[in-house]
Amino acid sequence: MRSWLENYLVPLLTVAAFVLIWQVAARRYPPEQFPAPSDVVLAIKELSDNGVLWTNIGISLARFAAAYLMAVVAGIPLGLFLGRFTRCHRAIDPLIQVLRPISPIAWFPLAVLWFGIGNAPAVFIIFLASFYPVLLTTISSVRGVPPVYLKVSTNFGAGAFLTFVRVIVPAAFPGIMVGLHIAVGTGWIHLVAGEMLGAQSGLGFMIVDARNFLRTDQVMAGMLLVGLLGLAIYKAMKTFEKAIGRRWGVAA
Amino acid sequence: MSETPVSKIQLRNVEKRFRSARGDQQIALSRLDLDIKAGEFVCLVGPSGCGKTTLINLMAGFEKPTSGSVLIDGEPVTAPNPDHIMIFQDYGLYPWRTVLGNVLFGLQARGVPAAQAREKALAALEMVGLSQSIDKHPHELSGGMKQRASIARALAVEPSVLFMDEPFAALDAFTRLHLQDELLRIWTETKPTVVFVTHDLDEAIALGQRVVLMAPQPGRIQKILEVKLPHPRERTEQEFATFRKRLFTEFHLVHQQAAAVEYQI
Ligand SMILES: Nc1ncnc2c1ncn2[C@@H]1O[C@H](COP(=O)(O)OP(=O)(O)O)[C@@H](O)[C@H]1O
Ligand SMILES: [Mg+2]
Numbered sequence: 085m086r087s088w089l090e091n092y093l094v095p096l097l098t099v100a101a102f103v104l105i106w107q108v109a110a111r112r113y114p115p116e117q118f119p120a121p122s123d124v125v126l127a128i129k130e131l132s133d134n135g136v137l138w139t140n141i142g143i144s145l146a147r148f149a150a151a152y153l154m155a156v157v158a159g160i161p162l163g164l165f166l167g168r169f170t171r172c173h174r175a176i177d178p179l180i181q182v183l184r185p186i187s188p189i190a191w192f193p194l195a196v197l198w199f200g201i202g203n204a205p206a207v208f209i210i211f212l213a214s215f216y217p218v219l220l221t222t223i224s225s226v227r228g229v230p231p232v233y234l235k236v237s238t239n240f241g242a243g244a245f246l247t248f249v250r251v252i253v254p255a256a257f258p259g260i261m262v263g264l265h266i267a268v269g270t271g272w273i274h275l276v277a278g279e280m281l282g283a284q285s286g287l288g289f290m291i292v293d294a295r296n297f298l299r300t301d302q303v304m305a306g307m308l309l310v311g312l313l314g315l316a317i318y319k320a321m322k323t324f325e326k327a328i329g330r331r332w333g334v335a336a
Numbered sequence: 337m338s339e340t341p342v343s344k345i346q347l348r349n350v351e352k353r354f355r356s357a358r359g360d361q362q363i364a365l366s367r368l369d370l371d372i373k374a375g376e377f378v379c380l381v382g383p384s385g386c387g388k389t390t391l392i393n394l395m396a397g398f399e400k401p402t403s404g405s406v407l408i409d410g411e412p413v414t415a416p417n418p419d420h421i422m423i424f425q426d427y428g429l430y431p432w433r434t435v436l437g438n439v440l441f442g443l444q445a446r447g448v449p450a451a452q453a454r455e456k457a458l459a460a461l462e463m464v465g466l467s468q469s470i471d472k473h474p475h476e477l478s479g480g481m482k483q484r485a486s487i488a489r490a491l492a493v494e495p496s497v498l499f500m501d502e503p504f505a506a507l508d509a510f511t512r513l514h515l516q517d518e519l520l521r522i523w524t525e526t527k528p529t530v531v532f533v534t535h536d537l538d539e540a541i542a543l544g545q546r547v548v549l550m551a552p553q554p555g556r557i558q559k560i561l562e563v564k565l566p567h568p569r570e571r572t573e574q575e576f577a578t579f580r581k582r583l584f585t586e587f588h589l590v591h592q593q594a595a596a597v598e599y600q601i
Contacts, residue, residue: 232428235398240493241418242445250441254432 119301124308127301136290141309144275144286147203151210152271159215159267160260163222168252173223180219188212188274192281206278206286214271221263225256261325268321272314287313343407344374344497344529345395350404352390352555364390366554367404374496377523377530379544381537381587383594387555388533389501395531396422396499408497418446420497421490425505427482429474435461435485436470442493460492461485463522480511484518491522497529504539516542520567537587541579542569549583551590559586 103121110120119127131137166173188209195205233255237247279288287310294302352365365387372378380388393399394406397416406413408420416422421442429438439460443453461467464484474482483503490498504512516539523530534540540547541563551558563579570576 232424232426233430235416235422235424236428236430236441237445239396239416239418239420239422240442240445241416242441246445250444251430254430257432 116298116300119304123301124304127299127305128309131290131302131305137309140285140287140290141313144279144288145313147207147279147286148210148271148275151207152214152267154207155211155214155218155267155271156264159218159263160222163219163260163263164226164248164253164256166219167223167226167256168248170227180216184216184220189277189281192278196282201282201284203283205282206275206288209274209278209281210271213274214267217266217270218260218263221266222256222260225259225263226252228259229255258329261328265321265325268317269314272310272317276310343371344376344409345370345372345531346405346407346410347371347395348405348407350391350394350401350406352387352394352399353402363554365394365401366556368555368557370548370557372529372531374529375527377520377532377543377545379540379547380531380533380550381535381540381547381583382550382558383552383590384535386550386552388535388550390555391550392422392499392501392531392533395497396420398422418442418493419495420499421493421495422499422501423483423486423490423503425502427474427486429482429486429489431474434471434473435466435477435488438474438485439489439492442489446493456492456494457488460488463491463525464488464518478511479507480515483507483515487519487522491526494526495528497531499531501533502535503532505534505536512539517568519543524567537583538571538580541576541583542571547583549586549590552594558590561586 107120107122110118110123115123128137166176191209191212192205195208199205199208229252233251234247237251242250275286276288276291279286280292281288283289287306291303291306291310294300294306347368347370350365350368351363353361353363356362368391380391382388390399394401395408395413397413397420400414408417430441433441436454436457439457440453443456448456458467458470461470464487466481466484466488469477469481469485474485477485487503504515507515519530520543532540532543534543544563547561547563548557549559549561550556561579561583565573565575565579
């Protein structure tokens with residue numbers, strides 16, 4: 085009873101209060117400057133009815149999935165390798181430390197130069213935004229494997245391969261999951277940026293396009309959808325994580 | 337090998353130094369000799385920092401001596417060996433594996449065929465009384481059960497030596513006493529050589545055929561006490577109390593010496 089109240093009712097009331105205040109406040113301004121929630125809902129309906137919305141959502145999700153998968157496929161193996169081989173890590177770490185603080189957005193001019201306009205620059209930016217969290221958490225998870233796990237493995241005579249596959253990877257796994265989680269967040273945030281800068285489709289482009297026509301209601305509709313989709317991806321990730329956690333034998 | 341070596345484990349003139357972060361050397365163990373017979377149950381006791389862990393790590397092959405020799409079965413110890421299994425205070429169980437999976441690990445590492453491995457693992461779990469919990473994960477177990485699981489994992493590979501570094505130190509008094517009795521029963525049944533580190537003098541007298549009392553700064557052997565009482569031992573008996581008194585008197589000496597050294601500095 086109490087958990088239902090705390091988990092659903094109270095958050096729902098908070099959202100309702102927010103929407104109400106927004107609605108009241110918006111009345112004091114012209115809708116082109118500050119649209120009300122009702123205007124935004126109508127804008128979503130309009131975009132949905134003429135099909136623009138669904139096409140753009142589909143494109144954005146596809147770009148995000150492609151870039152995120154590439155980041156995972158590149159980041160995890162590289163992270164496992166660098167986490168295991170301290171010397172290689174030490175050699176390459178300065179390079180990582182210099183490249184990492186450069187915002188993916190700053191790569192945009194080069195990305196357009198190299199890949200042209202279209203999917204590629206946006207995908208490249210999402211890739212960069214997701215890659216570092218995956219790489220760095222994987223490295224630190226491998227390095228953080230408790231020494232006693234390795235001692236046990238050596239003591240029982242497990243070889244390097246068995247130790248890597250059966251001890252280090254599973255021991256690092258929960259930490260890697262955290263990285264995958266962070267990467268979803270940073271990747272999704274940069275999706276909009278990437279699409280605003282150079283793409284001709286997707287949610288980010290939809291927002292820029294609406295601004296050019298002074299459709300503030302559609303700008304907000306785009307923002308709201310980006311938020312909601314981000315939340316949905318986050319939730320899906322959490323569910324996946326819990327299922328994995330149960331299989332891994334760590335208390336969820 | 338036709339001739340059997342006199343000692344299962346033989347330490348000669350063993351010294352271990354560590355270089356501290358500041359660069360100065362610290363003598364963790366100094367010119368130490370010790371012989372342990374096959375099938376013997378030996379306890380190492382001493383105050384914290386006297387080198388018990390260093391000593392057992394040297395014997396188990398996790399550390400190398402700075403000088404001197406460590407032999408098991410007449411062969412120099414150069415690396416950890418699946419025939420000499422270490423049991424840690426914090427169990428070292430793999431949380432992503434079930435109890436059975438953990439016990440299977442050592443057998444898998446040795447390439448034992450699956451069916452045979454399962455049989456051995458179940459037998460080991462039976463011996464430590466964990467047959468009811470084979471499908472649980474470590475986080476579902478109490479501390480005592482976790483240590484049972486890690487003992488089962490060791491027993492499954494039938495090692496000739498068990499090294500135990502304060503294995504029961506984190507357990508409550510009741511569980512500790514119970515596991516001491518269980519360990520003695522298992523030792524009587526399977527007769528491995530056991531080297532058991534503890535800082536609990538009562539635990540040492542309850543378990544060891546010999547109790548090696550160590551002293552710090554530098555780490556060394558102060559006294560070796562033979563506890564000539566048959567197992568299982570009645571902790572409340574008169575003779576037990578006599579040994580206890582002797583060990584506590586010696587221990588008191590060690591403490592006084594250690595304190596004297598500290599005051600001189
Ligand atoms: N890896 C290490 N590096 C530096 N000093 C160490 C290391 N391991 C142990 N020592 C030192 O050696 C001494 C003995 O430690 P240890 O064997 O852990 O004692 P005990 O197990 O009896 O408490 C201590 O003074 C400790 O600080
Ligand atoms: Mg110790």
